[in-house]
Amino acid sequence: MESLVGLVVCSLLLAVQGLYSPSDDVVELNASNFNREVMQSDSLWLIEFYAPWCGHCQRLTPDWKKAATALKGVVKVGAVDADQHKSLGGQYGIRGFPTIKIFGANKNKPEDYQGGRTSQAIVEAALSGVRSLVKDRMAGKTGGSDHGWQSGGGGSGSKKDVVELTDDNFDQLVLDGEEVWLVEFFAPWCGHCKNLEPEWAAAATDIREQTKGKVRLGAVDATVHQGLSSRYGVRGFPTIKIFRKGEEPEDYSGGRSRSDIVSRALDLYSDNSPPPELLEIISEDTLKKTCEDYQLCIIAVLPHILDTGAAGRNGYLEVMMKMAEKYKKKMWGWLWTEAGAQMELESALGIGGFGYPAMAAINARKMKFALLKGSFSETGIHEFLRDLSMGRGSTATVGGGALPKIYTVQPWDGKDGELPTEDDIDLSDVELDDLERDEL
Structure with a gap:
């Protein structure tokens, strides 16, 4: 029979839906609007990743709201319910709540916020971040990322994690390899391809880290490697296909944001991974x-x-x-x-x-x-x-x-158990009189 305390705890957990409302100055972020609001923004963002049931998150809420109001029009302050939007939490390696990250000039490399959890400390950290951002711009540093695998540009960031696929290496890497591949067929002049480029590059790094290299992202310049484009019936750009070893390629029909791509890749990873030990x-x-x-x-x-x-x-x-x-x-x-x-x-x-x-x-x-x-x-x-x-x-x-004490034991050998053996006692040479005297 469930205890009353257990039922009350469960009910309270279920009752907590979210910590912020549309009337707050905190921007509620999710997988649908994160790319548009944050990744494509020139603003500096402070973002809290939280879970509604988390006591520390609940205590932070009034200070987070107060900081958001104070910074309105200066710094964007957002919040992600990472318990509900797990793909975003996984994308940024969130392991505890609340986690606060600063999305500055280079949105693909957010920094961990290590300051205090009061509204005053949060505001001071945000203003310090703004000063650094302006100083970099004055010095001509954009801080952004130029993921230029398409143009061969110098760029920084995660372009190295997108594998450039060609007529020469495609079969060896994609068809004969053990990894699952998401491959983009693009044309350098294609506007949609250019829009996808930073998302694809950023997702490539996340996916490599989270799947330990078991899912890879590649890109084919279909205007150069027309044989590959023709082989897979590519008629428009960008076209994304999924390749699994020994199977026919599958069209990717998901969203084109970083989080969408990462989410699909993690599904592919789990589908093709062995069950846990x-x-x-x-x-x-x-x-x-x-x-x-x-x-x-x-x-x-x-x-x-x-x-x-x-x-x-x-x-x-x-x-x-x-x-x-x-x-x-x-x-x-x-x-x-x-x-x-x-x-x-x-x-x-x-x-x-x-x-x-x-x-x-x-x-x-x-x-x-x-x-x-x-x-x-x-x-x-x-x-x-x-x-x-x-x-x-x-x-x-x-x-x-806390986790209890665990004793070191021998692993099961896979066999049936055996009853403990008892030593046989031979009483044939013992006189009854001797036994009676011993008992006395």
């Missing part, structure tokens, strides 16, 4: 690394091997692996342990009252967890994880407010 908790490092590296870590506590045997345990692990595959786009961590092996972990998560197998999902950043209340089956776990994805279900604080 299912690890047994055998040491403190196993738990700590998994739970701290991922947004959620899903932990199963399976019955003792003597209760299930190898076949039964493998059945539970198979269910978990299927669910890890189903939810691999979430990039969650997956762990398991045997009942009784990590008692402090079980106690911190309130496991034990529901029997085994049991499952919990931990958010190590918030030190919150949720318990599987349904069946340990594909259907039951799917419903549990689906509710978590949608922000539903009751949560509680991890016991002690």
Whole structure:
């Protein structure tokens, strides 16, 4: 039965929608307007990436609004609900809330704001940024980026991350390579291509970093390499196609902003990546690394091997692996342990009252967890994880407010368990009188 406290916490979390309204001087930013408002702007921007449930964000809100009003007409002040617009948060490597970034002259390389969280400190940092921006302009420094792979210009920034594809290297890199490719076919005289160029270049760097090079962005000058253009039926510019090894190319039909391109690339990356590894908790490092590296870590506590045997345990692990595959786009961590092996972990998560197998999902950043209340089956776990994805279900604080102590144990050898052996005692040579005297 859900506790009243859990229900109240859940209700409060769901009730918090956003921290800013249209009547505020804070500009609400999202994936649809970010490129237009920020990336194509000459203004200096201070942008807060927040989550509505974040207590620190809620405390910052009045100061952020006050700073926005004071800086109105001088510096743009914006806010992104990174919990709702995850693609933007992922694009800028947001790992905690609130995170504040300064988008100055070079919008493709925002700086982290390290100052105080009062309105006075925020305003002073903004004015300092404006002075630096004006000083650079007076010195003839634009600070912008010239991603000139099309014209061969010197440029700086991320042009190096867009691979120039030609008749000579296309098959080797794109068709025979293991990576997934997004390839732009362009013409140097094309106005739409020139507009896409900085977006494509900036996205290339983000995608290389976030997919560890598994998804690449390339560009083909179709006026020079007409054979490639003809081979893939390119009739207009820019044309973007998706290439996966061994498959027919697919037309890209998404948006042309940096965030749109990054979002599609991350989907391609997750579609073509293997499911996350299912690890047994055998040491403190196993738990700590998994739970701290991922947004959620899903932990199963399976019955003792003597209760299930190898076949039964493998059945539970198979269910978990299927669910890890189903939810691999979430990039969650997956762990398991045997009942009784990590008692402090079980106690911190309130496991034990529901029997085994049991499952919990931990958010190590918030030190919150949720318990599987349904069946340990594909259907039951799917419903549990689906509710978590949608922000539903009751949560509680991890016991002690920190990850519990983990004991180092031997990993399971994949075999059936064996009962402990007992030494046989031979009583044939012992006289009954001797036993009776010993008892006395």
